[in-house]
Amino acid sequence: MRCLVKNLILAVLLTLISVCYIYVDDAQAAGIRKQAFAGSFYPADQAELSRLLDRLTQEAKKNHIRLPSGKPLKALIFPHAGYIYSGLTAAHASQALSGKNFIKVILLGPDHRIGFSNCAVGDADAYETPFGLIKLHADAKKLLKQPELFRTIIASDNSEHSIEVILPFLQFYLKNFTIIPIVTGPCNIDKLTMAVEKLLDEKTLVIASSDLSHYLPYEEAVTRDKDTIDKILALDYKELLKKDNSACGKIPVAVLIKMALHHNWQPVLLHYSNSGDTAGGRSGVVGYAAIAFYGESLMKTSKDMSNEFNAEQGTILLDLARQTIMKRLGFNVAKNKADQLATALKDNQFKTHRGTFVTLNIDGGLRGCIGNISDSDSVKDGVRKNAVNAAFRDPRFPALLKDELKKIEIEISILSEPKPLEYKDGADLIKKLKVNVDGVILSKGPAGATFLPQVWKQLPKPEEFLAHLCMKAGLPADAWKNSGLEVLTYQVQYFEE
Numbered sequence: 001m002r003c004l005v006k007n008l009i010l011a012v013l014l015t016l017i018s019v020c021y022i023y024v025d026d027a028q029a030a031g032i033r034k035q036a037f038a039g040s041f042y043p044a045d046q047a048e049l050s051r052l053l054d055r056l057t058q059e060a061k062k063n064h065i066r067l068p069s070g071k072p073l074k075a076l077i078f079p080h081a082g083y084i085y086s087g088l089t090a091a092h093a094s095q096a097l098s099g100k101n102f103i104k105v106i107l108l109g110p111d112h113r114i115g116f117s118n119c120a121v122g123d124a125d126a127y128e129t130p131f132g133l134i135k136l137h138a139d140a141k142k143l144l145k146q147p148e149l150f151r152t153i154i155a156s157d158n159s160e161h162s163i164e165v166i167l168p169f170l171q172f173y174l175k176n177f178t179i180i181p182i183v184t185g186p187c188n189i190d191k192l193t194m195a196v197e198k199l200l201d202e203k204t205l206v207i208a209s210s211d212l213s214h215y216l217p218y219e220e221a222v223t224r225d226k227d228t229i230d231k232i233l234a235l236d237y238k239e240l241l242k243k244d245n246s247a248c249g250k251i252p253v254a255v256l257i258k259m260a261l262h263h264n265w266q267p268v269l270l271h272y273s274n275s276g277d278t279a280g281g282r283s284g285v286v287g288y289a290a291i292a293f294y295g296e297s298l299m300k301t302s303k304d305m306s307n308e309f310n311a312e313q314g315t316i317l318l319d320l321a322r323q324t325i326m327k328r329l330g331f332n333v334a335k336n337k338a339d340q341l342a343t344a345l346k347d348n349q350f351k352t353h354r355g356t357f358v359t360l361n362i363d364g365g366l367r368g369c370i371g372n373i374s375d376s377d378s379v380k381d382g383v384r385k386n387a388v389n390a391a392f393r394d395p396r397f398p399a400l401l402k403d404e405l406k407k408i409e410i411e412i413s414i415l416s417e418p419k420p421l422e423y424k425d426g427a428d429l430i431k432k433l434k435v436n437v438d439g440v441i442l443s444k445g446p447a448g449a450t451f452l453p454q455v456w457k458q459l460p461k462p463e464e465f466l467a468h469l470c471m472k473a474g475l476p477a478d479a480w481k482n483s484g485l486e487v488l489t490y491q492v493q494y495f496e497e
Contacts, residue, residue, distance in 0.1 A: 031125030037161050038130055041082045042168060046130040052083060053172045056091035065095050065270055071294040073100055074265045075206040075256050077232065079288035080109065080165040080249075084279040086211065086288040090169055092271035096292040097173040102205040104137045105170060106180045106196060108252035109162030109209035113155075119143075119192065120153040120160075120183040127164070127179065131171040137178035139199045149191055156183050162209040162249065177205075184251045189237075192251075193258045194311040200259075208256040210249025212287030218276045225272065225287035232291060233267050234457050235260055235436060256293065262311055264491050265293040266437050309349060309379075309414055314495030316344045320380060321358055321387035321410050322497075328388055329402050345380050355415035355490075356382035357452060358390040360400070362407045368394040373418060373441065373450060373490070383412055411496040413452055415439065418488040426481035430462040433489070441488040442469050442480070449473035453492055 038044035043052055073096050079086035111120070121143050126133040143150040163181045170177065180199065184192070196206065212225045228246040231239050237257040241250055260267065270290040276282040309317075319341050323333050356379060357371025370389035372382060387410075391400040400408070418441055423429040433440065436457075441450045449472040451465065459465040466480035479485060 032133065033122055033124035033127045033157060035128045035130070035164065036158060037164055041161060041165050042087075043083075044130055049130050049168060050172070052087070053091070053168065056083070056087045057094045057172075059088060060091040060094055060271070063092065063271065065092070065268070067096065067268060067292070068266060068294045071266070072202070073097070073205065073292060074263070074295045075208070075259070075293035077208045077210060077249075077253060077256065077289060077291040078166050078169075079211050079290065080162045080209045081211055081275070081286060081288065082165075085275045085286065086273075086278075088278060089271045089273045089288040089290050090166075092290045093169065093292070094173055096268075096270060097170075100174065100205075101203070102174060102177050103203040104139065104180065104199070104201075104205070105174075105177050106182065106199060106204060106206045107163050107166060107209060108182050108184060108196070108207065108249075108255060109160065109166075110249040110252060111156060111160060111183050111185045112162060112248070113159045114153060116153055116156065116185045118148075118185060118187045119150050120156045120185075121150045122157045122181045123152040124157070127167060127181065129164070129167050129171060131168055134167060134171065135178045137180050140180045142199075143180070143182070143195065146195060149187065149195060150182075153183075157181075166207060166209055184249075184255075187251065189251060189254050189258065190311070190315070193255045193262075194315070196255060197259060197262065197311045206256060206259065206293075208249055208252035210247045210253050212247050212274075212289055213245050214248065214286050215284040216245070218274070218282035218285050221274050221276070221285045221287050225274065225289070228287075229269060229272060229289055229291070232257065232289075233269060233436070234460060235267065236457055258311070260293050262314065262493050262495065263295065263308060264437060264493065265295055266434065268292045268294065309493050309495075311495070313347065313349055314412065314493070316341065316347075317350070317379070317383050317412050318410055318495055318497055320345065320383050321412060324384050324387045325391045325400065325408075325410075326405065328392065329400070329405060331402075331405070350380040351378050353377065354379050354382070355418075356386055357413040357415070357492075358383060358386040359411040359413070359452075359454075360390050361409045361411065362404065367404070367408060368397050368400065370394055371413065371415075373415060375415075375417065379414060409497050411454070411494055413454070413492040413494040416491045418490040421487045421489050423483065423487065425483050426466075429466070429480060429487065433462055433465075435460065435462065437491060438489040439492055440465070440469060441490070442466070442473055442475075443486045444473070444475060444479065444484060447473045447475055452494075454494060 043049040079090050126135045160183050213221045235257050237254040272289045274285040274287040276285040353375040355373045360368040368390035371386050439453045451469050467477040470479045471477050
């Protein structure tokens with residue numbers, strides 16, 4: 001009997017020890033988001049993974065890419081398929097990331113597995129890969145204080161691959177960094193952009209995780225993917241969002257493009273491929289692209305970043321333009337909205353002097369565009385004045401009617417100071433213009449005209465762009481080919497409804 005009791009006590013003790021051991025182990029692991037796709041999407045063995053990434057990187061380096069000099073890397077579009085399929089394209093990011101040092105990486109990936117609205121942000125302390133742990137930045141917790149847009153969805157955190165698959169590449173190319181992992185479902189893209197922009201600084205990299213078309217025949221996929229890439233390079237997120245089967249990460253990519261428009265980031269295609277080029281058949285392929293975005297420092301009048309306008313300030317200026325037009329048309333503006341706007345406009349940023357343009361569109365077509373290149377007016381006064389001019393005084397259009405108010409989409413451009421562009425001849429001029437970045441002022445004697453950078457969307461070839469600008473100025477279409485024209489360039493931040 002005594003032996004039986006001793007055995008029972010021993011069994012209980014062993015059970016308690018086992019329970020305690022499991023409890024301690026779970027407690028230690030509670031803050032770690034475990035790797036879920038090691039061994040399937042990429043090797044689980046650290047040495048094997050390192051050898052694979054080294055081989056892919058060396059192969060990618062054979063394809064030399066001309067990158068903008070003297071401009072900081074701001075963002076990347078990155079594929080997230082299994083490495084045997086998309087790894088070569090992903091490895092081309094090495095050329096953009098080489099020698100870079102980022103403290104914070106914001107990763108935006110699409111939801112593939114759960115189905116939810118708005119965004120999921122992991123609440124783990126760190127993410128695990130075969131290369132070790134990556135800590136979450138404290139800003140990830142800050143996002144969760146906006147529950148209308150961000151929440152923790154454990155099922156998504158445990159099963160989504162669009163964030164995890166990118167992490168080993170980042171560990172291989174970068175040294176010490178933290179992450180903010182955001183998985184997106186259908187959401188308000190403007191609000192998401194605004195929330196992410198508030199987290200930006202000079203040591204932050206933004207990554208949009210996305211593959212391109214899915215399961216189309218090879219040739220059809222190449223054609224569709226080229227069109228998608230062209231829209232991304234043209235910063236045309238609206239058309240991208242309209243396209244079916246263009247990119248599984250359309251929302252992350254759209255957010256990145258909106259930030260590029262706000263901050264004058266210039267996209268550069270690093271590589272394109274599809275699974276038919278790498279490890280799959282060609283009857284149904286998946287497309288991949290790596291695209292880098294480089295910052296434009298020309299909007300800054302000093303090293304102080306306060307000279308740039310953020311998305312929230314852009315929204316305020318759009319409200320100012322719309323309320324101004326509403327009042328001119330005789331509509332009443334709700335007192336609370338008018339008071340909110342008046343309070344917001346007290347921000348000293350709106351008192352800075354810049355050139356501004358206000359553009360009105362209806363159904364994608366121009367309905368009015370008036371602005372001033374000089375910085376004689378403050379930003380808020382310029383927007384207020386040019387909203388009225390674009391709606392009622394553009395000589396190309398009749399005055400805006402009341403029943404058109406609900407149809408118009410307003411766009412506001414804030415200009416940097418125009419700078420003379422020295423060039424030898426037409427060929428040299430084309431070489432020096434930055435497509436999708438430069439606004440251009442072209443003049444000869446009393447004749448002159450300007451195109452905002454947004455016009456590159458309609459006229460993406462420099463020859464066409466310059467020919468139409470010459471005609472707008474009342475000059476021959478080929479006048480740009482000579483060196484007798486005065487050319488100035490400027491950049492813009494622009495915001496649209």
